[in-house]
Amino acid sequence: MTQATTRVSAATLARRLGPPTGAAGQPAYRMLARQIRSAVLDGRLAVSTGLPSERELAAGLSLSRTTVAAAYAVLRDEGWLDSRRGSGSSIRLPGSAQPGVRRVAGVFGGLDAHLPPDGPPGDGPIDLTVASLPAPTDVLPKVLIEIAADVGQYAGQSGYHPLGLPALRQAIADRYTATGLPTTIDEILVTNGAQHAFTLALLELSVPGDRVMIECPTYPVALDAIRAARRTVGPVGASGFDRYGGSADSDDGAWDLDLIRAELRQTAPRLAYLIPDFQNPTGAVMSAEMREQLTHAARRSGTMLLVDESFRDVPFPGSPALPPQLATFGDSTRVLSLGSVSKSMWGGLRVGWIRAAAPLVRRLAAARALGDMAGPLIDQLIVTRLLADPEPIFDQQRTRLAAGAAAAHAMLAADLPDWQATTPGGGASLWVQLPGPIATELARLAPAAGVLIAPGTRFGPDGTMESYLRLPFTAPPDVLRAAGPRLAAAADQAIRTSGAGTLPGWLT
């Protein structure tokens, strides 16, 4: 299967490359080749991206055409570029049979390889693969008692609500309306979490072979769902380590609007999956301007947007207000908002939702019945009660997350000072740049050191981002502190044994 290629302009490429790096005195063509390789390896440029012509890039970077030609030749010789007469050069990974197709051992070893350990809590290694908080204390036990009366009201009925419990749908619609996005009950479908919402929309609104644009890095289970459904992944580089994760109210450096526009215009993906609020894993926040322009570009390319707002309710206390929801800029026949209480309340409550135009909601409800008929009534009753007064719960979880982020940063400073981490204003994880391309080896060695981690490669489709890992800060601070020496021990060993040299050219 040949992959569609999005060709980037010289200006877009220059922005994604950032300033030249490498040893002083290195020839300019080697520096350029190195910059392009690094951008691919850390997710700023997706595999399969088409590069500008030599002439265009030379003009755009104020380099001679000979320099660009020599850089492309180096990359081609090392297996990083695929060049075809008449169709230009596109990025591939060394060792892959086709551009954009490379499976890294141990990373895509089957979906069951990604299941969390199944044992009694507190047993076994510290699990830093799951970004999930414990349940809110105090409130949950109280609500469990209160819903005994609610259950009585419903027990005389069938208990099936394929669209979701009306009281809950109303409560969710009211929250959207209160935050500036007028919403009626018939525009809400209750699902079993945000992942269920995504897979349901994916399966109903696209067919096998359709292209789905994703941010790279992105939430890996969504990526798994796209692949399992045989859709084509259209990754758009959404990294750029030094350019996001600050305390500002948006971090547009993570996304590149020109790159996204090029992908939309040139490949017209059927769907695009976006996480604009405390993106998982980078923690970046998309600005209002970019939300608006992206929505317009998607309308022009006929792309429906699936906007995952799982982390929208968990900014840290005191951080700036988030930009308006992306759906504010589009209409609900084309922009679907996916929500969940799993991050703002508790993952054990399997309640999420889709906000979409009413006819779309009915269509999705009919499709969901094929899988589970309807969501669990008891969970929905609990969440209905919790949403009646959600702020104390959100505050508790936000405070826990902020304390977790501070503990994770302190742990890195104490035990792993050469690891660089983002400083997000909310969400549940840090995106960490390692001192070299050791993430897979580190993840392999970490369990023996008593800790589990997810390597950066897990967050993209191509096995790149080998110098990154996601560090959730949802564990209690003392657990995060205890993880430090274990990670340091595993990292020491990974640096010695990693196959960093297996990606040709990394060290040139």
Ligand SMILES: Cc1ncc(COP(=O)(O)O)c(C=O)c1O
């Ligand atoms: C961005 C994102 N979407 C969806 C999910 C899954 O959420 P849920 O438990 O609501 O299905 C997660 C969980 O980590 C997530 O990070």
